[in-house]
Amino acid sequence: MALDKNGIAKRIAQELRDGWYVNLGIGIPTLVANFIPEGIEVEFQSENGVLGMGPFPFEGEEDADLINAGKQTITVQKGAAFFDSSMSFAMIRGQHVQLTVLGAMEVSQSGDIANWKIPGKMVKGMGGAMDLVASAENIIVAMMHTNRENESKILKECTLPLTGAGCVKRVVTELAVLEIKDNKFHLIERAPGVSVEEIVSKTQGDLVVPEVVPEMQL
């Protein structure tokens, strides 16, 4: 059965490694914080200038001066640090943040990602996404395999304006974990109960399917 958002987040959380600093984008990526595996310590960076983000505040304890990049009120953990935006992107551009998780509208088999602009529609801007994808050593894209019209978003080539070129290495969808290598998608895992056929049929890009495709262990 296809995963829900929490399932995708849970699978991505398995990619976390002890001691990593992690930047989580808005949407599904934010949920990853709820599924940190036992025995693993990670610290969350938000590009508006905080390291060591904690959970949302209790009602009545919100501080207008303390928000995350999604403009949500947050708290911080012991040992947190605040800094300005140039320092924040120094961390990101300088590859001090070990993992970036973000959403996408499309990814291509060459590792291109599009997630900021639909021509003809209102453009909201790229925010920090272009800096994040251009610099992160590890990028995991959290996305749905298809759009509402059931068209694949896992493509040979992106059709939308790019956010970054050749930067994505791993994609987790409601159906599968894909790796991007040698200009192809490689099927690594499938969601519990999801058939290889379904994944193949919903993937427009070139997909390498090994003989055995393990199910995700969630």
Next chain:
Amino acid sequence: MALDKNGIAKRIAQELRDGWYVNLGIGIPTLVANFIPEGIEVEFQSENGVLGMGPFPFEGEEDADLINAGKQTITVQKGAAFFDSSMSFAMIRGQHVQLTVLGAMEVSQSGDIANWKIPGKMVKGMGGAMDLVASAENIIVAMMHTNRENESKILKECTLPLTGAGCVKRVVTELAVLEIKDNKFHLIERAPGVSVEEIVSKTQGDLVVPEVVPEMQL
């Protein structure tokens, strides 16, 4: 009579304007701080990371963590700020420091300055001098008109390796105040009792001498 070091510093201090941030080099420039004209407030920046330098500490009150760019123990005034070296040179390079006063071995009529290296001798390094001269809007060079062999240091062209090219606009020596314009030195003032002839004879570069050369008012 030719000025002494304090005289040069006193004359340079007349160039200070209210509200200026000022960087003083080692040697004669440091003395300028002792002659700030009445009614004028300036603040001293030291490139090792302090704004609002005060006088030397009283004996027993020295703090090894609080020095100026000459590595001397200092104090700070109320409203001072400490910062790192990149921020310090952001101030300098970004022209937020209104005046730089520094010494020189040679200056040329095109505004070149040499003050960091004598080939064949031990080279100590340029420290912050190259950043300061390349960026400062106002640079005043405090120097002696001639060297120990009585050879002019106010030259058509520098003979020593440059610290900066085309950056000096004003020179104050023990004999004169010179302005650099249109690839020539212009004699602006002479030290009290010093003859125009003496200045002319000790200046190797092209020197424009107006009909009347006022004496410095110290």
Next chain:
Amino acid sequence: MNKVVKNVEDALTGIESGMTLMLGGFGLCGIPENSIQQLVKLGVKDLTCISNNAGVDDFGLGLLLQQKQIKKMISSYVGENAEFERQMLSGELIVDLIPQGSLAERCRAGGAGIPAFFTPAGYGTEVAEGKEVRIFNGKPHILESALTADFAIVKAWKGDTEGNLVFKATARNFNPMMAMAGKITIAEVEELVPAGELDPNFIHTPGIFVQRIFKGEKFEKRIEQRTVRKNN
């Protein structure tokens, strides 16, 4: 060096139509509220505003948009603003979208006398169009240029009479770099203290970058996305 001005009216003297302004803040967090309201009163038009965001319809830079005072926005993210959308789609408003990190660094560069630098952000995208590309360590980078402004308007938590500033939590964001990059920098602060009260070890923006400072009359500090946990 006393930088204190009496009020927001005095602080914004000299701002004219057609000028380029930098305004600190991320979303509605750390924005110079009092100065923005004064800009509305002044009615200056054809402004180029450099600000990470464009406010919401009835707060922040949204107020200037409502009055059609902005000709061009230079930002990284401009969602959550219907009037902005209308003006942009109709072509009334010019919008220059810049990756957030490049925007921050370009402001810092403007203040630090660095006219241009290379960054990987935006390579291979429309942001790179017309920009020089160069490979460093096997990776393509694009050349980005410095940004400066006629006036930078920032909001700080505390400031002293010398213009030294201290920011609180994530309300710091773009304020320190913009303070560096204004030809004239105006700081509105929640708390204005005498020189010597702020610890010189912990100044975020040294006073050298600030030309005018005043205590803001009122700070609404609106929250854009109030998100809470339930109390037990």
Next chain:
Amino acid sequence: MNKVVKNVEDALTGIESGMTLMLGGFGLCGIPENSIQQLVKLGVKDLTCISNNAGVDDFGLGLLLQQKQIKKMISSYVGENAEFERQMLSGELIVDLIPQGSLAERCRAGGAGIPAFFTPAGYGTEVAEGKEVRIFNGKPHILESALTADFAIVKAWKGDTEGNLVFKATARNFNPMMAMAGKITIAEVEELVPAGELDPNFIHTPGIFVQRIFKGEKFEKRIEQRTVRKNN
């Protein structure tokens, strides 16, 4: 994320001959004294040291020079050191002199993922030899590249278990940028406190840049130029 190591021996594990090290400090102010002494004990050789200065004959990096452990110095000012002079004039020591502001910015760039930037400093001098020159706003600038190091060794006043650092007065100097630019950054601190004791608003170096932190056993803090006023 606990970054604490037991002592200087553990902190410097992995430093080998031939490596490039950054060492914080300006003159003898804010230098990682304990680590330098440990480098002498380790006896690693052929080091490339990036440090604004080179210490004095019997303190700071002078100790490494005495033992001929340094192959190359990258600095802005190297006076006050007779052994340095001897090795440099004899050609034993390679010296790369860099304008101080460019040195600071090149370290920051290395830590910030900016491979190169333009600066006016050094234009028209031997520093510009072989470097690209470009005019911005009518003024020539030269292209300078980022610096990084295998290990950056910095000295802080206080640090917490997460690696967050706070510096005192002018002992800050090059330490924050170098902390950013080390593949592995080691911080020796005068005071090591639990996470949560340092105010998150006033961290100079966020812990993300620091891989190992330890409390230095002893700080001599030698003064290079003791200069005083007479008491009344």
